Amino acid sequence: MPTYEFRCRSCGDTFEVQRTMAASADPALCPIGHEDTVKLLNTVGMTGRAGAPTPSGGGGCCGGGCCG
Numbered sequence: 001m002p003t004y005e006f007r008c009r010s011c012g013d014t015f016e017v018q019r020t021m022a023a024s025a026d027p028a029l030c031p032i033g034h035e036d037t038v039k040l041l042n043t044v045g046m047t048g049r050a051g052a053p054t055p056s057g058g059g060g061c062c063g064g065g066c067c068g
Contacts, residue, residue: 005042010034 002021007014008030017028028037 004028005040006030006037007040008032008034009036009038014040 001018002024003016003018004024005014005016006028011030011032011034013030013032015028015031019026024039027035028039029035030037
């Protein structure tokens, strides 16, 4: 089940909520009970390209191991 991160605008607390993707836009109460919360953008897994080739050959400046 996905985990979504929220921040409370009233007290500034940041907290996580596990819920289904279908409920991802539902409001969340902070642990103290405040209702004024905002869902934060989670950037984990959002870098790079799907299917991008991985470098091989031992590294180096050109990725092929030809440099010293």
